[in-house]
Amino acid sequence: MGFITRPHRFLVNTPELQSDWTSNIAYAADDPKILSHYGVTVTKPAGVSSGDLLLIIAANDRGSAEAWGSITGFTEFINIGDSITDCQMAAWWRIADGTEGASEYVSGSNEKDYLAWYMRVTGAHQTTPINGIGSQAGVGAGTSINVGAASGTATKPLTFCIAAFDGADTTLSFSGGDITEEDFLKVGTSSSAVCGIFGTNAGESTSQTVNSTTSDGIVGIQFEVANA
Secondary structure (H helix, E strand, O other): OOOOOOOOHHHOOOOEEOOOOEEEEEOOOOOOOOOOOOEEEEEOOOOOOOOOEEEEEEEEOOOOOOOOOOOOOOEEEEEEEOOOOOOEEEEEEEEOOOOOOOEEEEEOOOOOOEEEEEEEEEOEOOOOOEEEEOOOEEEEEEEEEEEOOOOOOOOOOEEEEEEEEOOOOOOEEEEOOOOEEEEEEEOOOOOOOOEEEEEEEEOOOOOEEEEEEEEEEEEEEEEEEOEO
16 A cells, blocks of 8 residues: 655744844934934844844835835835825845844935834745735724735745834734734824834734724735745
């Protein structure tokens, strides 16, 4: 009797987000706390090793779609938001090889409030780490959005859900899915600023709800990181 050979799925590990991510914020020109900004600087995580997937995720409160500046060595793979959501978000990736700088400047086209995270993921695919990207979910005035699945094809992906809110007078959270919150970041407390949230799930993407304690513009999306 013959034997059927099957892929050893149990030997495939899900990529892992490392806990040494960094974050930073920058205030708009009309805020007296800090001088005007067209972007924000984020520092490379301390534990980066060659082969790590590096991710930068940023948001601002621009009132229309943003033309984000390029980041040397990184590939932009998400750019969401518009004049309805009144907040914008973007993400970039690269594989660490030792030539990346100690920090990166994430720039937009206007003097706005900015926030950004710089993180690393181990065990990601080395050539096509971003396996699936969902569709933008957004609302002009509301307290929640339903963010659809990314629908990637990786065996054991690491799923991210990211979202931004037009204001910093709120708290964002996840519900109704498998995403666990990793960090919530806001620029001050003003209703005219911006805040953002990201979370992960060690597994395939499913529909996810992003909630806000106040009503205003929200934008979000999910993506999957493929295993090596």
